[in-house]
Amino acid sequence: MTERIVIVGGGTGGSVLANDLADRLEPELDAGDVEVILVNDGPEQVYKPVWLYVPFGQREPADGRRRLDELVDDAVDLRIDRVSDVDTDAKRLRFDDGPSMEYDYLVLATGSTLEPERIPGLAEGGHDYYSESGATELRDELLSFTEGEIVLSVVGTPHMCPAAPLEFVFMIDDWFRKRGLREDVEVTYTYPIQRVHGNPHIAEWARPIMDERGIDVETFFNAESVDPDAGTITSMEGTELGYDLLVSIPPHAGVDLIEEAGLGDDGWVDVNKHTLEAEAADDVYALGDTAATGVPNAGSVAHYQAGVVGERLASDDRGRPATATYDGKTLCFIETGMDAASFVEFDYENPPSPAPPSQKLHWSKLAYNESYWLTARGLL
Numbered sequence: 001m002t003e004r005i006v007i008v009g010g011g012t013g014g015s016v017l018a019n020d021l022a023d024r025l026e027p028e029l030d031a032g033d034v035e036v037i038l039v040n041d042g043p044e045q046v047y048k049p050v051w052l053y054v055p056f057g058q059r060e061p062a063d064g065r066r067r068l069d070e071l072v073d074d075a076v077d078l079r080i081d082r083v084s085d086v087d088t089d090a091k092r093l094r095f096d097d098g099p100s101m102e103y104d105y106l107v108l109a110t111g112s113t114l115e116p117e118r119i120p121g122l123a124e125g126g127h128d129y130y131s132e133s134g135a136t137e138l139r140d141e142l143l144s145f146t147e148g149e150i151v152l153s154v155v156g157t158p159h160m161c162p163a164a165p166l167e168f169v170f171m172i173d174d175w176f177r178k179r180g181l182r183e184d185v186e187v188t189y190t191y192p193i194q195r196v197h198g199n200p201h202i203a204e205w206a207r208p209i210m211d212e213r214g215i216d217v218e219t220f221f222n223a224e225s226v227d228p229d230a231g232t233i234t235s236m237e238g239t240e241l242g243y244d245l246l247v248s249i250p251p252h253a254g255v256d257l258i259e260e261a262g263l264g265d266d267g268w269v270d271v272n273k274h275t276l277e278a279e280a281a282d283d284v285y286a287l288g289d290t291a292a293t294g295v296p297n298a299g300s301v302a303h304y305q306a307g308v309v310g311e312r313l314a315s316d317d318r319g320r321p322a323t324a325t326y327d328g329k330t331l332c333f334i335e336t337g338m339d340a341a342s343f344v345e346f347d348y349e350n351p352p353s354p355a356p357p358s359q360k361l362h363w364s365k366l367a368y369n370e371s372y373w374l375t376a377r378g379l380l
């Protein structure tokens with residue numbers, strides 16, 4: 001009987017895994033012993049790191065989109081539909097449009113969603129660069145902004161790319177400086193805990209740079225509400241900040257069907273952080289943002305995890321013990337201005353130690369972004 005592996009989500013993790021399996025299981029796929037089905041709720045893949053550059057007019061939103069049928073190996077069946085329900089007892093998926101489908105193995109790679117509506121006034125009063133429409137609207141605001149108070153508020157954690165809020169304030173500082181406008185623009189950064197980043201090593205590295213650049217910092221700032229008419233954001237701790245332009249990292253969650261399937265809270269799947277197997281169901285894996293491993297929600301993480309899940313699924317399929325494990329590996333370039341960046345690499349055992357910022361690392365980040373589409377195809 002043909003064994004069916006279904007991957008839900010054709011973002012970074014899902015597409016890298018689909019191509020990985022097409023490669024590893026080529027003989028079984030050719031023989032019809034296995035089928036790999038990738039389900040995505042749209043025909044295109046979106047590469048979100050491009051959005052960081054859109055507000056500065058350096059990239060177009062279309063640079064971050066490619067057709068999935070051009071990215072995924074022909075041996076993979078691509079189904080464009082939204083999964084509406086997962087029944088892990090019956091091993092069955094339901095869809096918005098098409099008929100239901102049974103699976104032997106299921107991989108959830110459904111990513112993160114934004115929930116600005118959790119904070120009253122945020123959707124109306126704040127801008128973001130964590131969505132394509134948000135980044136485009138922010139570009140329109142920013143290009144005509146020449147003086148006043150910009151507040152970057154990290155409202156919800158965990159969120160995608162924990163370094164991106166730091167990158168944004170470093171870039172905005174440099175962007176206005178290079179245009180001779182920095183003295184007319186105040187920049188304030190808020191973070192919910194007592195430091196400027198969740199990881200203490202990155203926080204310790206970033207804080208002196210912020211102080212040096214005159215970026216004001218408000219820690220212990222858990223946003224409670226935004227008043228768009230008054231132009232204020234207020235924290236649960238009782239601090240009120242005025243703004244002319246509010247940029248937020250909105251609260252994040254995973255997709256609803258995960259909680260409904262009993263796989264974890266807030267849409268994040270509870271997994272074994274080494275094997276990436278779901279705690280609450282057999283033959284279910286999760287990877288990327290969806291997997292609650294405690295490491296950053298980053299494309300590099302999704303990529304490394306896809307390799308582990310691919311190897312484990314191929315071993316299972318061949319009746320061999322699955323031995324591949326994920327060690328927490330995370331890689332991240334951090335822009336420190338418009339033409340300099342740092343770099344960190346860490347895992348469960350080894351903390352990050354940010355590299356001295358350089359132009360070379362900035363170009364490496366841009367090259368990494370450009371070569372992403374080869375990575376997604378499994379060519380790098």
Ligand SMILES: Cc1cc2nc3c(=O)[nH]c(=O)nc-3n(C[C@H](O)[C@H](O)[C@H](O)COP(=O)(O)OP(=O)(O)OC[C@H]3O[C@@H](n4cnc5c(N)ncnc54)[C@H](O)[C@@H]3O)c2cc1C
Nearest residue numbers: 009011012013041048049083111161288289297298299300
């Ligand atoms: C501004 C910004 C900058 C970033 N910069 C970096 C960076 O420099 N480096 C880095 O490593 N990471 C970066 N990231 C984070 C990175 O983009 C994400 O962590 C990564 O995309 C996660 O991959 P994923 O496969 O888990 O999810 P995604 O890539 O989000 O893919 C999930 C897919 O699942 C689909 N889907 C969801 N629900 C369903 C359903 N019910 N049925 C069918 N399909 C569904 C979605 O449409 C989507 O295609 C950045 C993110 C942002 C927002």
